Amino acid sequence: MEEMQAAVTAHLDQVSGLVQALSSELRRGMGPAADNLRAFVRAIDWTEPWLMCLMAFHVVLLLTAVGFRRNANLQLFLLFLAYSGVYLAEKMNKYLEEHWKSFASRNYFDRSGVFISVVWSGPLIFISVVSVVCSLIALCQLMVKWKRAELRHRARLARDKLD
Incomplete structure (x- = not known):
């Protein structure tokens, strides 16, 4: 039972880390993606x-x-x-x-x-x-x-x- 609880806790910690990473990416906004798109369009003749x-x-x-x-x-x-x-x-x-x-x-x-x-x-x-x-x-x-x-x-x- 303790092994299962430890596995669930580890899984929840991993999901929490992923949610935090996604949240920080979303807070940064679309700026980096828009900059990359503008650079791509400008690089092409x-x-x-x-x-x-x-x-x-x-x-x-x-x-x-x-x-x-x-x-x-x-x-x-x-x-x-x-x-x-x-x-x-x-x-x-x-x-x-x-x-x-x-x-x-x-x-x-x-x-x-x-x-x-x-x-x-x-x-x-x-x-x-x-x-x-x-x-x-x-x-x-x-x-x-x-x-x-x-x-x-x-x-x-x-x-x-x-x-």
């Missing part, structure tokens, strides 16, 4: 043609996802495309790290893949979330339409029974 084309690609893909939100087959294709792009990001990062001189002024492609995650995978995941939300909205509308048709059918059957 956003006027490079390949980065502008990449941003344009993401905008076109997002507009396609929103514009064709009622087309379930296209939404599924966009999801497949987006998730395939995220899946291949690591291999793309390795390839681009080796061949960056042919298209970029600086090597943005680090081994940890932070850059490709931010400019490639992040927007693709966002687009896939938009696509899923659009699909869920369309599904909810279809369910409402189906239920109304079912209720009309039941009312018609009940009316025919009375006649």
